[in-house]
Amino acid sequence: MQSVEKIIREEDQGKATVLQSKSQNSKKVFLESYGCQMNFSDSEIVASILLDQGYNTTEELTEADLILLNTCSIREKAEETIRKRLSQFSKLKKQNKKLKIGVLGCMAERIKEKLLDVMCLRLDFQEMESLLL
Numbered sequence: 001m002q003s004v005e006k007i008i009r010e011e012d013q014g015k016a017t018v019l020q021s022k023s024q025n026s027k028k029v030f031l032e033s034y035g036c037q038m039n040f041s042d043s044e045i046v047a048s049i050l051l052d053q054g055y056n057t058t059e060e061l062t063e064a065d066l067i068l069l070n071t072c073s074i075r076e077k078a079e080e081t082i083r084k085r086l087s088q089f090s091k092l093k094k095q096n097k098k099l100k101i102g103v104l105g106c107m108a109e110r111i112k113e114k115l116l117d118v119m120c121l122r123l124d125f126q127e128m129e130s131l132l133l
């Protein structure tokens with residue numbers, strides 16, 4: 001059995017996933033990814049599903065109705081980085097009570113922040129859809 005090499009591109013860490021918008025969509029999602037290339041691929045799948053559920057992607061946090069972090073615990077200091085980001089997001093949530101914040105991926109179980117609305121331990125896309133509707 002051949003193993004899959006997980007490539008970590010430092011320049012992509014924390015970069016928002018952005019897809020082409022649909023004009024009929026009224027909500028926006030900010031989706032940030034950390035970890036290997038597979039996490040970035042999973043984030044594109046999540047963004048595509050959300051696009052069909054009425055969410056356009058955005059690079060602007062302040063525009064978002066939903067903020068998702070796709071995480072990986074393999075990276076050094078990854079948990080510290082995610083916790084810092086969640087702290088920043090909590091300030092936005094205080095300003096916008098309707099804002100939903102979630103963590104996807106392998107760090108979701110350990111990151112049990114009170115401000116989280118969505119937690120998926122693995123990318124179970126059907127489960128995620130039901131949590132957001």
